[in-house]
Amino acid sequence: MPVSTLDHPDGSLALSRPGKAAALRAWDAADELLLAEAHARFTPAEKPRMLVVDDQFGALTLGLAAFKPDLVADSATVPGALVDNARLNPALAAPARVHSWLNPPEGRYDIVVLRIPRHSDYLAWLLRWLNGVLADDGLILAGGMIKHLPDRGVDVFAQAVHTEQVCPARKKARVIVCRPGAAQLGEWAGTWKGYTLENQALKVQALPAVFARDKLDIGTRLFLPHVRKAVSDVPSAERVLDLACGNGVVGLAILDERPDLAVTFSDVSSQAVASARHNVQAALAAASVQFEHADGVPREAGKFERIFLNPPFHEGGVVGDHIALRLFAHAKQHLAPTGRLLMVGNRHLGYHRSLRSYFPLVRQLDANPKFVVLEAAFR
Template structure:
């Protein structure tokens, strides 16, 4: 873990990006720098404005805004550990705020909201409408992101939801937009939930905007589901099964449809995914034995599983590769019971058959098409 210094308006911060990836990647970017500069230019700590930070990445915004004692909400379960680690590198900071998620969002009125603009337009549209509900009448929204990661139709999304005061000049390939609350509300927006009915199943799934493939079954999962049905047919009665990186929960729900007796755990790094999966399971399998964990991988104390089902994401914060899958493989290996199996689908070009052999003694291919491959990895008995 490599540290670097961010020259924040309230003083320098030593920050580190978690993980064992590219050492050149920092725990902040130019968008964080610009957001902090705009916040201190427009807000006065002595007036004690109530400030909310949304979707901070590794703690740069939260720690940089410490003179304002901000509240914090984030979709990703990776933030609490990253924030705690970076706070530890900077002795003397005030106490850290609780990291709220979309499972239990803050319920307050704010003078200012500082927002990292997400990559996906639907999630941005949802966030802006949610912000309208929590901003004071004369409140301020500071929204920033790296220009290459801003969503398509972003200008229209802002125009439909909030009142834009200032589009700040681009600096270091980043941009900040200063807004006032608009009249658009979540209650009036049809885009909050989108879904579909999986083939061969009687249930429906729907999801909130931050969830991958929320309005149609992605092609990798389409290849995966027949193998899921075969795998759960072979496990013992009441077996413990984990739908890891569950998204809307469709994989685990197909497992439950085939074997209602299973003890199913749904886990995802996105709180909107967990909210979605819990809603879907409650609608279709209300009497099932299910647990829902908002966690970066397998939740602490989750125990061991007889079968883990996984369709790993391959991008995180603009960084694309197999680093997320490797982290999930390592955690899956530690949480499989003796003789347990990991069943996964992934992009063929990422070579997961080689990666899995770093963690599992047995790996075999079960299915493939030109883009995706289904692999099974097993532990020793």
């Protein structure tokens, strides 16, 4: 993988970016500005308790290694990227543990270094959560690329924290310096949003970092009748996988149709996994289920008689089929010999062609102007 060098006040870092987007840099100007601001305001000798939130590939965590920061990240890709980049910088050690929203760290922190997310609801959630873990005189350094800052970002900050300084923009990035405010998560109505499946009693809710959390997306709407049909003939107690599960709506539909099946929910987002678990416990608490926070399918997960997939098509600003191709490879490894993979995806991405690189049998089950439902099998 190509390696680029990030110079910062405490030295330099060799960093690489995993996956198909490896040709892109593993850091950006927002990481650079956040490192400069953190080092300008604190020294390791002061021993501030530091938390890094949603580092992407390890630039912030490794660039602040002298402070021995804790790290919490929604994405399951972060731990692996951090380990890989720590190997490129032998003098630095990755944290022994990367927290997620399934096992968040506990405060109080003197300084938080935050990558500003693209979505305003997730930013609002994060700032309120941070208010609960920051020391009374704690500091938030929040940074991001200007083109990726969420809509209404100024209002989101104003409603949750006290903005102390908006630093001048540099290299199309910006850092905002904040102090904790009074807004708390327990008082915020935006933590959960959801909907009820049409003609059913199943209620589906999700946390702010989850795709399509407040309404059923049109791809899944096309997909669900085929999901129900595909599990109708599966033998009792067989294993089924809701891959890239999001809020778990596909797995919930499976359990509603066939409560005798064992369903595994897997997603790269810890907030998605937490949301799917929340929904299953609320509607089908006695179901045989398993939840995996993973970038795809864990190696030890075994085989599944059915795998269902609605793959994301964007990751950290990179748009395309690279996530789907990675998930197709995982599905090939974990699909039982007699099993079937069903997927729904954006029609223009040509998934019917790429699926044939992994499975000998591919057929179209349904389509509309934007989405296509495909089935793949070994025989």
